[in-house]
Each structure stands twice: as structure tokens, then as C-alpha cells.
Amino acid sequence: xxxxxxxxxxxxxxxxxxxxxxxxxxxxxxxxxxxxxxxxxxxxxxxxxxxxxxxxxxxxxxxxxxxxxxxxxxxxxxxxxxxxxxxxxxxxxxxxxxxxxxxxxxxxxxxxxxxxxxxxxxxxxxxxxxxxxxxxxxxxxxxxxxxxxxxxxxxxxxxxxxxxxxxxxxxxxxxxxxxxxxxxxxxxxxxxxxxxxxxxxxxxxxxxxxxxxxxxxxxxxxxxxxxxxxxxxxxxxxxxxxxxxxxxxxxxxxxxxxxxxxxxxxxxxxxxxxxxxxxxxxxxxxxxxxxxxxxxxxxxxxxxxxxxxxxxxxxxxxxxxxxxxxxxxxxxxxxxxxxxxxxxxxxxxxxx
Amino acid sequence: xxxxxxxxxxxxxxxxxxxxxxxxxxxxxxxxxxxxxxxxxxxxxxxxxxxxxxxxxxxxxxxxxxxxxxxxxxxxxxxxxxxxxxxxxxxxxxxxxxxxxxxxxxxxxxxxxxxxxxxxxxxxxxxxxxxxxxxxxxxxxxxxxxxxxxxxxxxxxxxxxxxxxxxxxxxxxxxxxxxxxxxxxxxxxxxxxxxxxxxxxxxxxxxxxxxxxxxxxxxxxxxxxxxxxxxxxxxxxxxxxxxxxxxxxxxxxxxxxxxxxxxxxxxxxxxxxxxxxxxxxxxxxxxxxxxxxxxxxxxxxxxxxxxxxxxxxxxxxxxxxxxxxxxxxxxxxxxxxxxxxxxxxxxxxxxxxxxxxxxxxxxxxxxxxxxxxxxxxxxxxxxxxxxxxxxxxxxxxxxxxxxxxxxxxxxxxxxxxxxxxxxxxxxxxxxxxxxxxxxxxxxxxxxxxxxxxxxxxxxxxxxxxxxxxxxxxxxxxxxxxxxxxxxxxxxxxxxxxxxxxxxxxxx
Numbered sequence: 001x002x003x004x005x006x007x008x009x010x011x012x013x014x015x016x017x018x019x020x021x022x023x024x025x026x027x028x029x030x031x032x033x034x035x036x037x038x039x040x041x042x043x044x045x046x047x048x049x050x051x052x053x054x055x056x057x058x059x060x061x062x063x064x065x066x067x068x069x070x071x072x073x074x075x076x077x078x079x080x081x082x083x084x085x086x087x088x089x090x091x092x093x094x095x096x097x098x099x100x101x102x103x104x105x106x107x108x109x110x111x112x113x114x115x116x117x118x119x120x121x122x123x124x125x126x127x128x129x130x131x132x133x134x135x136x137x138x139x140x141x142x143x144x145x146x147x148x149x150x151x152x153x154x155x156x157x158x159x160x161x162x163x164x165x166x167x168x169x170x171x172x173x174x175x176x177x178x179x180x181x182x183x184x185x186x187x188x189x190x191x192x193x194x195x196x197x198x199x200x201x202x203x204x205x206x207x208x209x210x211x212x213x214x215x216x217x218x219x220x221x222x223x224x225x226x227x228x229x230x231x232x233x234x235x236x237x238x239x240x241x242x243x244x245x246x247x248x249x250x251x252x253x254x255x256x257x258x259x260x261x262x263x264x265x266x267x268x269x270x271x272x273x274x275x276x277x278x279x280x281x282x283x284x285x286x287x288x289x290x291x292x293x294x295x296x297x298x299x300x301x302x303x304x305x306x307x308x309x310x311x312x313x314x315x316x317x318x319x320x321x322x323x324x325x326x327x328x329x330x331x332x333x334x335x336x337x338x339x340x341x342x343x344x345x346x347x348x349x350x351x352x
Numbered sequence: 353x354x355x356x357x358x359x360x361x362x363x364x365x366x367x368x369x370x371x372x373x374x375x376x377x378x379x380x381x382x383x384x385x386x387x388x389x390x391x392x393x394x395x396x397x398x399x400x401x402x403x404x405x406x407x408x409x410x411x412x413x414x415x416x417x418x419x420x421x422x423x424x425x426x427x428x429x430x431x432x433x434x435x436x437x438x439x440x441x442x443x444x445x446x447x448x449x450x451x452x453x454x455x456x457x458x459x460x461x462x463x464x465x466x467x468x469x470x471x472x473x474x475x476x477x478x479x480x481x482x483x484x485x486x487x488x489x490x491x492x493x494x495x496x497x498x499x500x501x502x503x504x505x506x507x508x509x510x511x512x513x514x515x516x517x518x519x520x521x522x523x524x525x526x527x528x529x530x531x532x533x534x535x536x537x538x539x540x541x542x543x544x545x546x547x548x549x550x551x552x553x554x555x556x557x558x559x560x561x562x563x564x565x566x567x568x569x570x571x572x573x574x575x576x577x578x579x580x581x582x583x584x585x586x587x588x589x590x591x592x593x594x595x596x597x598x599x600x601x602x603x604x605x606x607x608x609x610x611x612x613x614x615x616x617x618x619x620x621x622x623x624x625x626x627x628x629x630x631x632x633x634x635x636x637x638x639x640x641x642x643x644x645x646x647x648x649x650x651x652x653x654x655x656x657x658x659x660x661x662x663x664x665x666x667x668x669x670x671x672x673x674x675x676x677x678x679x680x681x682x683x684x685x686x687x688x689x690x691x692x693x694x695x696x697x698x699x700x701x702x703x704x705x706x707x708x709x710x711x712x713x714x715x716x717x718x719x720x721x722x723x724x725x726x727x728x729x730x731x732x733x734x735x736x737x738x739x740x741x742x743x744x745x746x747x748x749x750x751x752x753x754x755x756x757x758x759x760x761x762x763x764x765x766x767x768x769x770x771x772x773x774x775x776x777x778x779x780x781x782x783x784x785x786x787x788x789x790x791x792x793x794x795x796x797x798x799x800x801x802x803x804x805x806x807x808x809x810x811x812x813x814x815x816x817x818x819x820x821x822x823x824x825x826x827x828x829x830x831x832x833x834x835x836x837x838x839x840x841x842x843x844x845x846x847x848x849x850x851x852x853x854x855x856x857x858x859x
Contacts, residue, residue: 210719211711218707222696226670228687228692230707 007336008284015328017294023321027313037311041318044306045299049170051189055305058260060298062087062252062272064196067279067290068203069248076241077220082128082143083249084273085120085150090250092118092157095264098175099162109178110191113254121250122129122243124150129242130292133235139242147273155266162264171265181259190259196291199248203287216241249273268327270301278326297322370678372397372589373560374419379428383416384753386780388414389425390584396529396560401551403563403575403592407604407656409808412583416531419562420452421445432529451527453518455534459506465517466502472521475607484835511610512543519550530554531562536570537658548574566656567711568597568845580604591677597847605810605841643821643830645804647770652817653806656833656844660760660824662775665806669773681770681802684708688758688775690753694760697749701759703732704748730764737762737786756783761792770804778812790816809839810844 025035045056064195066083073080080086093116101109129141138198155170155231157163162172181191218226219241226232252272261268275297282296283289372395389411395740396402404412411738417423419430420440430439432448439445445452459468500513509517515535522530536544551561551574563575571578571592578595580588580603588595588603588830641685645651655661667674669685684771695704706715706726715726730744737758748756764772775794778786793816796802807813811821820831822843831840 135696208721209721211716211721212719214703214706215722216705218696221698222692224689224693225691226686226695226707230710231670 007222008289011292011329011332012282015325015332018328019325020320023317024322026317026320032311035305037060037313037317040310040313041114041300041303041307043303043310045303047306051302051306053184053189055302056295056299057151057189057193058298059301060267060294061190061192061259062256063275063279063297064291064294065192065199065252065255065277066272067294068199068287069252070276071247071280071283071285071287072216072246073205073241074280075220075316076130076216076238077223078238078242078245079140080125080139080143080242080245080249081127081277082146082150082273083245083276084254084269084271085143085147086124086246087253087256087273088147088150088154088250088271089118089124090122090253091160091257091264091268092097092153092253093117094174094179094254095157095162097170098179098257098262099173099177101179102176104176104178106178106182109176110125110181110258113175113179113258114251117250117252117254117257118247119250121253124249124250124326125242125246129239132242133239151266151352154264154268158265164263171267172263174262174264175257180262181255183259188260192255192259194293195251195255200287200291223231229327250278275301275322278322282326282329359813363758365668373433374562375430375431375434376415376419377431379415379418379430380426381411381418381423382426384780388584389418389581392417392581392584392586394562394579394586397561398528398558398560399555400576401555401561401563401574402579403565403571403578405565405568405571405578405600405604406581407808407810410581410604412581413533413633414453415581416562416564419445419529420450420531422452433572446525446527449526449528449811451522451525451529452529452531453478453522453533453535455537457514457518459514459517459521461507462505464503464505465500465509468506468517469502469521469524470730472525473524500656512539512546513534515539515543515547519547523554528558529560530560531564533564534566535563535565536565544570566658566845568600568847571595571600572597597845598842601845601847602838605837605846618825643828645802645819647800647802648797649818650794650803650805650816651819651821652813653804653821653823654813654840654844655806657808658822660693660826661806664806664823664828665775668771668804679771681769683771683773684764684767684769686757686764686772686774686777689844690756690760695748695756697747699748700745701734701739701748702727702744705730705733705763708760712767732760733759733766737792754781757781757785757789761789765796765801769801771804772796773804775806776808777805778807778809810841814840 014048015162020038024038044051046052065126066087069086070080071081091179094113097113097196098109099115101112103204124146128137128139128146131137131142132139158170158172164171164173183190207217215226215230215237216231218230219237223234226234226237253269255266256268279290279297280295300322301315301316304315305311307318308315372393373395376392376394379389379392379394380387388409392411392415394404394415395610404415406412414423415657417430419439421442421444424440427548431437431660432450435442435449439448439450442452460471463471463503500509500517501850506514507519511812519530519532520533520697524773530551535547539547544806551563552576561728565571572595575592578588578590578592578600582604588600615848649814653661653665663672663674664677665685666672667677669683670679671685691697696707699707704721706712712715714724714729727744734744739751739755739758739762741755741759748759751759761774761777764774772793774793778789781789790812793803793805797818805813805816807816814837819833820835820840822829822831824844824846831843
């Protein structure tokens with residue numbers, strides 16, 4: 001293993017340990033039994049075959065797919081903070097298509113749902129892309145604001161056009177059986193896990209082996225040099241990166257509908273789009289790393305449910321742990337970078 | 353001081369006899385290998401405007417930055433009111449009554465004029481700040497003039513009004529010593545007169561002004577004394593009335609012929625053996641206005657900042673269009689800003705090579721990149737160009753400036769360009785690397801590449817170039833073959849007329 005990867009793994013492990021230490025202290029301070037609580041956290045995430053497949057892995061799937069989308073944007077130096085909105089757009093489109101495909105062969109139905117989700121996710125980021133490329137509007141703001149619009153669209157859909165036939169709850173009818181993703185027998189683990197893994201490998205290949213992936217990185221790290229020396233239109237690269245990022249998040253929504261809920265309802269995403277940012281950052285935008293951090297966050301969230309059931313600890317306690325882990329890693333990166341700049345800042349400055 | 357000048361500045365005649373308000377002695381300052389100021393003196397008396405002129409890089413800005421506490425000198429003393437002081441920060445300078453006005457504006461556009469003034473001083477009551485010598489709030493306000501009042505937002509002001517505000521901000525802090533860095537660069541002639549009026553008024557009330565400028569006419573029209581810096585040393589000092597544009601230009605540029613760094617280079621015009629540079633396609637030409645450059649020619653572009661030569665270089669490089677610029681063949685461009693525009697510091701040498709060369713068949717396999725092939729080539733270039741680096745995987749940002757420049761040149765030539773355009777090829781490099789860079793540029797030319805080099809160092813242009821092109825106010829003219837420093841310098845400043853070739857369009 002090469003130096004940087006080893007260092008990343010080391011910081012990750014240390015951060016994880018510190019995060020759990022803080023959680024244990026917090027639990028003890030609040031009067032819980034930390035041993036019981038952490039034990040139930042472990043059991044909730046990895047304690048049984050069912051916990052591993054149906055809780056941890058299922059939760060990881062959207063985190064990985066959305067995390068890959070966010071990482072793709074970060075590579076080009078843009079911050080898609082609206083993955084949640086694109087997830088919802090993909091979910092709405094997937095639900096609608098999923099309701100139309102009764103009787104289709106499964107592969108066609110699933111393919112149609114995925115395409116609809118990809119297109120919807122892309123469509124949802126078109127406006128931020130145009131605003132960014134034409135007028136220089138920060139994508140951080142425009143994509144974030146469209147999250148609220150997407151949530152409102154979901155509310156409208158499940159109380160209006162996509163509302164269930166019985167007209168009782170604000171939710172859609174379940175999608176046609178043909179549109180549902182096959183699951184591993186005896187668990188809820190669905191085909192989406194393969195989608196996530198294949199996408200990760202594909203993106204890893206694109207990032208490291210193709211000219212397009214290289215252009216993405218060049219624009220992300222040095223937009224001016226990319227333009228002047230690389231003759232790369234950084235605007236175009238940024239636009240394509242954001243569109244792909246939106247498409248991935250949309251697909252995440254479609255996979256969640258087809259693999260887990262089968263129906264659309266409000267609060268379908270417990271903030272996957274935001275967790276995905278942490279997933280991408282912790283993985284340093286490395287696709288294979290995203291799989292690892294996606295699994296970690298999936299396990300933490302699955303474990304949180306277990307902890308709530310068994311030890312009565314509110315699940316938000318785990319969010320504190322997640323936050324501590326992120327802070328530790330960010331801090332470690334800053335410290336490493338500062339050490340680097342100190343070394344590099346030998347005299348040699350020129351008169352300007 | 354002669355009589356004529358005293359008519360215009362009645363206050364100045366007697367005050368020259370007093371001890372100077374500000375005196376810099378024996379100032380030295382190096383930035384890495386660049387010796388910016390090499391033992392310069394400068395003084396300012398109450399009631400005078402002292403112009404400081406020189407070529408780019410002559411050290412004038414550095415000298416003023418030292419007086420303003422922005423740069424610490426390596427050696428030398430600073431006296432204010434005859435007392436030796438240390439000026440280690442702009443704040444200390446301000447407390448001593450020294451205010452500097454920079455070329456770029458520092459006001460906050462969203463705030464009002466009054467708020468910006470208040471921000472500059474902490475509070476708009478300079479009387480308590482420096483023993484009552486500065487202008488009071490009322491005096492400042494009355495000089496805002498011409499449609500500015502304290503409540504107008506700064507973004508609604510014209511460039512000239514903003515420039516005036518910058519000066520008033522410095523004065524509002526109670527400054528008696530005002531250092532102005534090219535204050536008229538962006539102003540129209542009537543606005544320049546307004547500004548000069550303000551300067552005179554300030555000087556008449558006992559202030560002192562140091563004025564950095566490129567414009568010789570302005571020196572003659574505004575100042576009482578003038579100091580010319582050349583390569584960090586004072587090359588002329590005296591009463592402005594004794595000077596002419598020619599004498600100033602002469603002092604700025606010097607009279608000696610092509611200097612240094614060319615020692616023993618007569619034999620080095622052969623193409624070097626270690627690098628394969630195939631000749632640009634026959635008939636490759638660069639047309640600039642009516643000037644044609646042929647394959648194998650090394651053209652030097654000389655110009656004073658702000659005359660359009662940078663736009664010209666970029667147009668030749670295909671990074672922007674200018675009417676009248678026509679290029680055939682592939683062009684390689686090495687920008688001056690090595691780590692901003694040339695290289696990406698976070699990327700490896702190999703990756704930076706690929707960045708500049710794109711889909712080269714040696715490593716492009718359709719959409720795929722064969723990094724091993726690229727790494728292989730990077731290693732060969734590291735060898736051939738003597739680049740000191742741990743290897744092709746080292747990050748470009750960790751290389752020294754000279755090695756970065758070698759990498760940039762290697763990459764540029766690797767694309768087998770018909771034309772090579774380079775901005776300040778040896779900026780900040782040591783003598784050895786500079787020589788090597790020159791040798792390689794000549795080698796590229798001998799191998800058939802049309803090389804176009806701009807340097808702010810006129811000596812470098814003259815030492816390198818077969819043909820010298822001067823850009824003045826968006827016009828390109830060619831200096832006669834064998835023209836010396838004095839002639840080319842005159843053309844750069846527009847005080848002597850070379851042969852006008854063609855108008856090179858507008859900005």
C-alpha cells in the first residue's frame with residue numbers, strides 16, 4: 001500500500017476510535033451503560049447475518065451511490081450539496097415509471113425505472129449548472145435551495161397525482177412487481193448493492209485511467225492552469241461533472257424506491273444527500289474509499305437503531321459520533337497540510 | 353531649485369533646507385536570488401513631490417514597500433523627522449505618519465465613502481492621531497468634491513473618484529508622508545490634472561509625496577525632485593527642472609550595450625543533442641501586424657507594463673483573439689505564472705506533462721490514458737532537461753522555480769511546436785539556470801522553432817533575440833537590427849521613434 005493511502009487509513013481508524021471514545025464518555029455521562037450501548041450498536045450493525053445484510057448494507061447503498069455523485073463533483077472542484085434534491089427527483093420519476101410498467105419483463109421494467117431516475121436527477125441539476133456556467137452563481141447555494149423545492153414536489157406528488165388509490169395516507173401506491181429489485185433470499189439486501197459496487201469500480205477506472213477523469217481532476221486542482229496549459233474548457237468540465245453528479249444521486253433515489261420502499265412518501269431520505277458529503281470527504285473522493293466510508297456510515301446508522309431498541313439510547317447519539325469522526329479527520333488533514341506548507345515555505349518569493 | 357519650479361510650488365523653496373521628513377539610507381533587499389534593491393537612498397522633505405522612476409523590477413515598489421512597513425529591508429536605516437525608526441508593519445508606518453496608496457483599490461465597494469474613511473482611521477478624527485499635522489475631517493470632506501459625498505456608496509464612484517478616495521483615506525489617518533504607486537495609471541488626462549491639484553494642495557500644506565510612475569511627462573510636470581532607480585541602485589537624482597524625457601529615459605535604461613549572461617555563448621547555437629526537437633513545419637510563420645516571423649527566428653518582445661504585450665502574447669498562443677495576429681502551426685505557451693497557469697502543483701510531473709500535451713498518441717489509447725507510457729516519457733525528460741526532482745511521480749509544487757521552469761520548457765518543446773511563446777522565461781531564476789534557459793531557447797530556435805520571448809528585463813530581450821519587437825500602446829514596431837538598449841528603451845517609452853510597422857488593433 002502506498003504512503004498516502006496508508007495515512008488515510010490510519011487517520012480514519014484513529015478518528016473512528018476517538019469518535020467511539022467520545023460516544024462512550026457521553027453515554028456514561030448521561031447515565032447509560034456504555035458497554036451495553038456500544039455492544040448493542042455492534043449487534044445492530046454486524047451482530048447477525050440479518051443485521052449485516054438487511055440493516056447495514058441496505059443503508060449503505062444510497063450512501064455509496066450518492067457519495068460517488070458528490071465525490072465526482074468534488075473531483076472537478078464543485079460542491080453538489082443538493083444530492084438530496086436530486087435523490088427525490090429520481091425517486092419521483094422512478095415511482096411514476098414503476099407504476100406504469102406492470103406486466104413488463106423485469107429487466108425492462110427495472111431498466112426503465114433506472115433511466116427515469118437518472119434523467120430526473122440530471123434534470124434537477126440543470127438549472128444550477130446553467131446558473132453557474134452562465135452567471136457564475138455558486139452551485140452550493142443553487143443546489144441546496146433546490147432541495148427544498150424537491151421536498152415540496154414530493155409532498156405535492158404524494159398528496160396529488162401520485163397519491164395512493166385509497167386516498168388515505170400521503171404516499172404512493174407500491175410500484176409494479178416487475179420494477180422491484182430482486183433481493184437476496186432471507187434478507188432485504190437487494191440488487192442495488194451491485195449497482196453501487198459496479199459504479200464505484202467504474203468511477204475508479206474513469207478517474208484514474210481515462211483522459212476525461214484526468215481533466216476532471218486538473219480542473220478541480222488548478223482551473224487556470226487547466227485552461228491555459230491544458231486548453232481545457234473548465235466550464236464544460238464543471239458542467240458535465242455536475243450533471244453526472246445529479247444523475248448518480250437521481251439513480252440513488254430510483255434504486256431506493258425499487259429496492260427498499262417500493263413507494264414514494266415524504267421524508268424518504270433521512271438526509272442521505274448530506275451524509276453523502278461526509279462519505280465523499282472522508283473517502284477523499286476516492287470511489288473505492290467511498291464504498292468503505294459508505295459501509296461505515298451505513299453500519300453506524302444501522303447500529304444506532306439497534307442501540308435505541310436494546311439500550312434505549314436515542315439514535316441521535318450516533319450522529320454525534322459521526323460528527324466527531326468527521327471533525328477529527330478534517331482536523332488531521334488541516335494539520336498535515338499545515339506541516340506541508342511549513343516545509344514548503346522556504347524563501348524564494350519573487351517581487352510582484 | 354530653479355526659479356521656474358518655485359513659481360509653481362511656492363511652499364517648496366524653503367522647506368528643502370530643513371531636515372527631510374523621511375530618509376532611507378543604504379537600503380538593501382533580496383527576494384531569494386533576486387536582488388531587488390542593492391543599496392539605495394531616498395529622501396523626502398516637507399513640501400516636495402519626489403518622483404521615483406525606473407523600469408519594471410528596478411526596485412521602486414520594493415523601496416516604497418519598505419518605507420510603508422510592508423517589506424522588511426535586509427540592511428539600511430529609515431529615519432522619520434531625523435530620528436531613526438523601525439517600520440515593521442503598515443500600522444507602525446501609519447503611526448509615523450506614512451501612508452501608502454497602492455495601484456489596486458482597497459476600499460470596500462458596498463460601504464459608503466464615509467464608512468470607508470472611518471474604517472481607514474478607526475474614527476474620522478485624525479487630529480488626535482499624529483500630533484495635529486494631518487488634515488482634519490472637515491478638510492478631508494471638503495476635498496472629496498465633485499459629486500462625492502460621505503453617504504455615496506463606493507461602488508457608485510468613478511475610477512478617478514475612487515483613486516481620490518484612496519488618497520484621502522491615507523490622508524485621513526493623519527499621514528504627512530504620502531507614497532503613491534502609479535496613481536494615474538487608470539486616469540484620463542483631465543482626471544490626472546485633478547489628482548495633481550490634490551497632490552499640490554497637500555504638499556503646500558506641508559506634506560511630502562513620493563510618486564512612483566512610468567510616465568516621464570508626469571514626472572516633469574508634477575515633481576520637484578526625481579530619483580531614477582536602475583537594477584536596485586540609484587542611477588540619477590536631482591532637481592526635476594534639470595531633466596528632460598531623454599535624460600530620464602537614459603538613466604532608466606542605461607547606455608551600455610547588451611549586458612552579461614551572454615559570456616561564451618557564441619558556440620551554443622547548436623541544437624542540443626539530448627533533446628529531439630524536430631523543425632516546425634516549413635513555412636510556419638507568425639504574422640503580427642505587418643511583421644512576419646519565420647521558422648528558426650528568435651523574437652524578443654520589449655514593452656513597459658500595460659501596453660498590450662501580454663494580450664498580444666496570449667493571442668499568439670491562441671488564448672484570446674486580437675485583430676491582426678495570425679499564426680500558422682502549433683503554438684506552445686509557457687506562461688510567466690508557473691504554478692498558477694503553467695503547472696498544477698498538486699499533480700505529479702507526469703500528470704503535468706499530460707496536462708500540457710493532452711491526447712498525445714504515446715499515451716492516449718482512445719479515451720484511456722496509459723500512465724506508464726507517460727511516466728516513462730516524463731522520466732526521459734527529467735533526464736534530458738536536468739530537472740532536479742525525486743522522480744516522475746513527485747508533485748510539481750515541490751520543485752524549485754528553476755526546475756519548474758525546465759519542466760515547463762520540456763513540456764512545451766515536447767509538443768514539437770512550430771512556435772514557442774514564453775513570458776519572462778527566467779523570472780526569479782538564478783544565474784546558472786538563466787543561462788541554461790537561454791541556451792535551450794536558442795537551441796530550440798536553431799532547431800527551427802519560431803521562438804517569441806517577452807521579458808520585463810530589457811537586457812534579457814536584447815541578449816536573446818535576433819529580432820526585437822517593441823509594443824507601445826497596442827502597437828507593435830520592430831527595432832532596427834542591432835539596436836542598442838538606449839534606442840529600444842526609447843521606443844518602449846515612446847520618446848524616440850523607431851520605424852512604425854502596423855497598428856495591432858485595439859484592446
